[in-house]
Amino acid sequence: MTDQPRLPAVANRRAILDRRAIADRLAAAAPEEAGAILAAALAAGREEIGERLAAHPSNGRTAAAAYAFLADQVVRLAFDHAALRLHPTSNPAPAERIALVGVGGTGRGELAPYSDIDLMLLVGGHGGTTEKVAEALFYQLWDLKLKVGQSVRTVDEAIASAKSDMTIRTALLESRWLWGERPLFDAFEQRFAREIVKGHAAEFVAAKMAERDERHRKMGDSRYVVEPNVKDGKGGLRDLHTLYWIARFALGASSPRDMVAKGLLSEAEFARFDRAERFFWAVRCHLHRLAGRAEERLGFEYQPRIATAMRYADRPGKSAVERFMQFYFLQAKTVGDLTGVLLAQLDEQLGKKGRRFALPTFTRKPRHLNGFTIDRGRLSIPSDDFLAERPTRLIELFALAAREGLELHPKAMRAATAQARLADTIRDDPEANALFLSVLTDIKAPDTVLRWMNEAGVFGRFMPDFGRVVAQMQFDMYHHYTVDEHSIRAIGLLAAIERGEMAKDHPLSSALFRQLESRRTLYVAVLLHDIAKGRGGDHSELGEAIAYELCPRLGLDEGETETVAWLVRHHLLMSRIAFRRDLTDPKTIDDFVHVVQSPERLRLLVMLTVVDIRAVGPGTWNEWKRQLLKTLYEAAEERLRLGHVQHGRRERVAERQAALDEAMGWTRAAAKAHARRLPDSYWLAEQPALHHANALQVATAGARLGETRPSVEAAPDPDSGATRLSVFAPDRPGLFAAISAALARAGANIIDARIHTTRDGFALDNLLVLNGQGRAYAEGRQTARLAETIERVLADGQVPQPPPPLRVPQREEHFQIAPRVLVAENASNKTTVVEVNARDRQGLLARLARTLADRSVSLHSAHIATYGEKAVDVFYVTDAEGRKLGEAASAQLREALLEVARTH
Template sequence: MSRIPANDPLFDEDALRREIDAIWDKSSSLDVARKDVLALLKRTNADAREAAREQLTSERKGTLCAKRISHLTDRLIRVIYDFAIEKVYPVDNPSAAEHMAAVAVGGYGRGLLAPGSDIDLLFLLPYKQTPWGESVVEFILYMLWDMGLKVGHATRRLDECIRLSKQDMTIRTSILEARLLFGDDTLFKDLVQRFRSEVVAGSSREFIQAKLSERDERHKRQGQSRYLVEPNIKESKGGLRDLHTLFWIAKYHYEVQSGEELVRLGVFSRSEYQRFKKGEDFLWAVRCNLHFLTRKAEDRLSFDVQRDVARLLGYQARSGLTDVERFMKHYFLVAKDVGDLTRIFCAALEATEVKSEPILDRVLGKLAIGRRGRRKDKEEAIGDLLVENNRLLHRDEEIFDRDPVALIRVFHLADRQDYAFHPELLKLITRKLKLVNTELRENEEANRLFLEILCSPRHPEKILRDMNEVGLLGRFIPEFGKVVAMMQFNMYHHYTVDEHTLRCIGILSDLENGREPERHPLATQLLKAGTLNRKVLYFALFLHDIAKGRPEDHSIAGAKVARKLCPRFGFSTSETDLIAWLVEQHLTMSMTAQSRDLADRKTIRDFAGVVQSIDRLKLLVVLTIADIRGVGPGVWTGWKGQLLRTLYYETEPYLLGGHSQISRERRVEAARAELFGALADWPEAERHAYVARHYPPYLLRVDLEAKLLHAAIIRKVDREKKRLATGFTLKPFEGTTEITVVAPDNTRLLSTIAGACTVAGGNIVDAQIFTTTDGMALDTIMISRELSADADESRRAERITSLIEATLEGREKLPESVARKVATRRPTKAFALETQVTLDNTLSDRFTVIEVSGLDRAGLLFDLTRMLSDLNLNIASAHIATFGERAVDVFYVTDLMGHKVLTTGRQGAIRRRMTQAFDGVPEAKAVPKKQVA
């Protein structure tokens, strides 16, 4: 623990006491004196904390900062106490009952305090409370509260402390770290002695189990992964509280007073204890800076503050990583170190009198039984390994020195036989990582075993995560080591790159084993057929993000890495080419499905030209599903699944040569005939008239079920002689609700609908716009589903359609309503994205494709579509995709004559005006950020 230099006071205590004496001497009353002393203490505390903040900024020593603030608090409380007993409530000859001890407990008792943390105090009494003692305690507490400090307190007799410690584990833990601030030293020593003899003695197992249960519950609340991109610096897995838990258990079980003693006891090596101290110091530096920045006890390292903390800690951008990404990578490496230290610590625990308890399994939330429920209570030998309670353990510590390949072989065995790991074995692996060298990496058996682990039909994610946790995975494959703990500073990715990759492998394994057939019917079907090259698919997925953090596009750089690594793992030239292609194109299908018009033949032809073969298409769709699913909770939606399936089924005939055999005219006539036949219950003349109202694009793009719904709505409009009607259809599997609007065609229709959806809280994900021959618009809007129950979602859809009708009829005014709605949504300040506007006439045979991307915000689609209307452009379809904080909106448009936008001047004006609309800047004041031709 960092020590405070003797010449490093945050304030002059002697001078403060003299000022208090002067205030007391000249004050006319106690109230006046208290008020003036309080003002002085507030000023002293504020100035001292500012000095601590400045020292933290210059020195970047977190533990020292926390110790300074704790020491500052000690001295202020002592000054208040002395003022109370000497000036306010003096007693010449205090009785035995009027003695007390003020004790710091909890984190404050440890002598470490963050700027916004609670000050936990225990006022310890020998007997019952006296009026004098009650007055002193009350005076101290109110002074601290009035200073703006958060104080947790208890006043208890010694007997009460012992009794409650036996009953309440929280109280027991707080007293474990008790530290005398002032008062009766003998009383405090009695507390320590009785606590050890009456509470701690013989209860080590109970305490350990309680602390590990608390830890499990805390991790569950915070999210089980230590690689969440907005971690809680105190409570998340790998945070400060995990280190505290280790020290609590160590202090309770080994009866040590400092971490240094754990080295003497052999629990940690000297280097491991240095990692403990460095990790603790880093976490304290982050936490103290967080509290200073936010001016409150904020422990969540959110996007809004990550960049500021990175700057305060001195991180700078380097070779493909921003300053904040380098900072967060350091954080996640420290969190990983905390996990390593936990395993090492638990190995030592199992070697003592709690050896019958599988501590490591308990800590990691595992069971000492296999996944198939098999348990081997007897010890058995497997070569140089033992199996003890279904956990692998080494016979001697030279096993890996004799044969470094055994570092890989033990994980292969654990996967094949469903074994867990003894903590001693994991500790030994961690300490033998230096054996992983070029010779081992080129070893044919080691690489074969690793590939079998990666492609295991059992649980590859679990074994790979174990390898990653001990540091072996990144050492064996250095390219993967570069992305371990790497964070991407955006709201789209929920995990670090390595954690995302491992989750993707787990999802692919679930798909292959048929665990989610209803959610992913296409992927399940393709994998069940058994025709896909499993090794190619798993290895490509393992490599798909391996080049993140480099200056070059990670897909292109990743393909180069794949070409380098594949021969090492025994892949043929053709397999290497296929893996490299999958890595290079791993985003192509997702981007095409989400941001292109899948009913446009040019989209399908272009995509088929990239894919080129049906085998590639099958592999790519499965890889894409696993990749999106692995991003984080809530990222995958049924709508995205539907888009991917549509793109797959539309592309498949192209790759098999089917579409070239049927002309567009014949397909239009076939669609007319199909719709005509489906309206069999209509009079024949009405059927002919209705089918004739639709242009070919509508007949080709819309499925029959939707056509029949539209027919019913339009027929109702005609019979009731209305000019406006709406309807909706719930799409539970896709996770969307489809809203249909029939109204007189005009260029502002989609803008009006988008504004109404904004006001009603409907998130548009796709839109198709069609016009009938008699001038009516038939718009289909897909919005994200929000409510699980169909009845609730139906009521929500009714509210949205009612608002759309009110807006189109002029009963609801836009854009005023949109402005009011947008004003209630706080924009994120953490990200600054460049607005990009692209016009492309090669992506469609009939339309100009406008793509705009940048920082997402409320009301964006309304502003963009309104601007397109102002530019006299007809929108044929709109495709809205959001990737965290980044919005990518794509519009297929023509001019009012139905032609593409071809003139350079007109294109320039569109780019300028769309940039202004995206940025929400009035045209006269707008300064375009970037325009891409």
């Protein structure tokens, strides 16, 4: 076993807890008063440490050591109370000897405010007073509301447990004697070193790295998720602890600083380790205190408050919380860097002793290594000064790894990280830029290699504009990753589409790739589409200017440069049109085509849009979005190819009507009557499967002119993952307002609404809804109840009041959503288009629809989109006579809707 770990110093300990003074109070008090005395001492100690943390908010490790000291004193006092007062033994037998041992974080001497206190009672034997003391101790700690991880073991049992369980082995690695029989602990410590540690370093390292990888997988396998887990997330405290455990087990490091003496880290590298550890401990301590519990997820509700507590301030283009989180992710990146460094050094040292832990082997000989070497299957360098001899090798290292499909040896990564500044000298070097472009456009795994470049700090130095978005988060609930990670993921998705691996999910994009004139144009556009975020202003416009500057440097010609700049400027255009506009309106397509102008741009834009959405995070892509983008692409492609916005429209309507006739088996007269009843926009907006379902519903309802009985059907909608509600009822003012209010009162959330009015005075509305948990309703009783609710409301003939707005959840209250209402008179030839931006809350759509109805505005189409905490609802409306709204009516409507958006 190694020496006992050196604990961090804690200043003015008695101000936290004066153990002797408390012990005297316990001795003078009745036994039943012990709990109150200890509780008061614990509360006072926590308050003192909290004040120290507030005064020095970045000194997290000192706070962690102080909390551990407080826990030590409370545990010792409780142990003495149990062993000396409740169950005293004047001359304990060997079997009754007890050593109180801290393990895990308690043994390391670092605890967050509400961390578990991990204890092992090391006993000479079971029975006698041993069990009574243990029970009294643990009950006393539980009464103090402390979370205690406890075990009672003999030395033989502790050693056996360490042999069979790697988690226990790791916890016991940091064992620390706290109180009681020291010789008993010394005996355990000697056996642990002899039987557990000696000769088992390679096994321990392999197990810890496998455990780390599995933990990362469970946490999302990225250190750039925007609500990271401070303790267990990738790049968090547990990863730092893993490095220390490995160093301690394999080489006997007695403290993190001892990793320098053991040759695992340089002084500069340890300084980075130390800064990251101090920062993460500060964040974790603040997080526990704010949550009032052992909270490890750095949620949105805590991020602004911790940023304030740690004295971050707003800067132009970046809020305080975004600056705080960027520093968080930079520290997480540091942890990844240091992991590679330490493993490389450890592998080298263990290798000298013939005990290298397993690295992958490489069976084929790569071609043209240009002086680089292969070290057991990984690309490496022959000497530390190899990169500096010719700085373009810094980029060539990654280009060669991409071309040959090789992993980088930790030695090479360490050198690249240490010499990343070489990239400053070769930014304008044509060879270096060509090598970088080969990495970016590599079809095999560009995202993996670009991520290595980013981890080493080479990416941001070679391309400083990209360096500005490294570790930059966007403080909202829509984006799941930092800007750099989002862009790299998008590039990886693009390569997967090009390889044909996503043809099932993205058949259109997969087919379009084969038609591109310049694939590298698309890869560069994906890289640059968000590069100007965080600068203030419109990042699309700023990014366009950056593209004009960077593309020639990368070797793109004038035409490619112009195309990339256009794509960056308009990378949000297609999603905004597809998700917020009526795609059956010819004016929508006309306006879109006017901006796109060429089939090649259209092909590039649809693929950029797809990977941009997919790379936002899990759950942001669905079949419904795919269908909307496909519809927009097909309409625009036809317009560009044939030159007339209306060409083919009538033919598509006729084709869909004929397909329905065949499926229904109707008579010619019945089919013609149904076709005449519905406008062309219905046939274009809805898919054939829904044409069939709607036709059955209309036929079953037996609707004729003048009937008043509404019909509502609910069914799953596989394309969107939601529940489809089809409402067929006599049309009347406020119909949609009544439907949306009824659904809001039932706790349903409308995510899309397609409103159709028949020529004989009926409404046929198809809605997509989710329940309060954001899921589709279960078929059967739930969907039947939902349909019955709407039928009952419509039969009543009134427009019910929407439910009162719920209080904004705590995790969302820090997001600032500026309410905005835009009225576009020229976005449609026949209707006025109104767009409302507001915080997404229950009943918002119902209140907006009620406002429209109160002003006698006829609703023809509604398009609902949500982006995390933000709702964007678009309505196509006319006045009661079916005309566009006038200037005065538009202004009044805008103010009324804006009031709803503000107060909702």
